[in-house]
Amino acid sequence: MNKSVKRKNYHVGNLEPQLIDQAKKMLEEVGPDKLSIRAISEQVGVSATAVYHHFANKDELLSHLAAQGFAQLESVLGQCQQGIDKKNKMQVISRQYMLFAFEHPAMYQLMFGSQLAHSExxxxxxxxxxxxxxVVEQCVADVLEKDIQSKEVRSAALAAWSFAHGLASLMIHNVFELPEHISKDAVIEKALLGFNQLVKAHLDFE
Structure with missing residues (x-):
């Protein structure tokens, strides 16, 4: 990492976006645990003190990063199901959820990890x-054709989120080793197929 970036003048109004952008880049490089205010400030070219004018501490910066991660996830999940048949919506949204996790592993771990568990x-x-x-709740409500506030939707949404999150976390952390002839994509598709069949069975039963 280049530490020779020269300090430069900055405008208070536009420094925060620069800090956030740099923090996001470094997050994927070093992970949330090793991300530091000092390293971010050096890369942007300002003093660490300047960073503290915008973020009280590292936890506050991480909170802002995680919020952006959830906003991005919301957008991805919302867009992917447009124009999709209701019986396939859960499979599509679950796949996109996992793809987001695989494409942004450090951000995903920050969003659901322990770094922010004890912070306000x-x-x-x-x-x-x-x-x-x-977005997940609304997708489930559409699939089940029930009110979003209903018990059925709330239970199914929690199950869907837990399924996607659990499989994504297992894959990211390499909890189990796949045989060489079985790809990660194949495991995901098989798991999603099984989950989708459960959803369809529920719809047929209804």
Missing amino acids: MNPTLSTARKNAYA
Whole structure:
């Protein structure tokens, strides 16, 4: 990592986006545990003190990053199901959820990891998290053709989120080793097929 970036003048109004952008880049390089205010400030070309004008501490910066991650996830999940038949929606949204996790592993681990577990919940992060989950709830409501506030939708949405999150986490952390002839994509497709069949069975039963 280049530490020879020269310090430069900055405008308070545009420094924060630069810090966030640099933090996101470094997050995927070093992970949330090793991300530091000092390293970010050096790459942007300002003092660490300047960073603290925008973020009280590392936890606050991480909260902002996680909020952006959930906002991006919300967008991805919302767009992927447009124009999709209702019986295939859960399979599509689950696949996109996992693809997001695989494409942004460090961000994903930050969003659901322990780094922010003991810090005060940032209202922006809380809202972003709820908004992302609401997309899943609405998808389930569409599939089941039930009110989004119903018990059936709430239970099914939790099951769907847990399924996608669990499989994504197992894959990211390499919890189990796949035989050479079996690809990660094949495992995902098989798992999604099974999950989709459960959804269809429920619809047929209804």
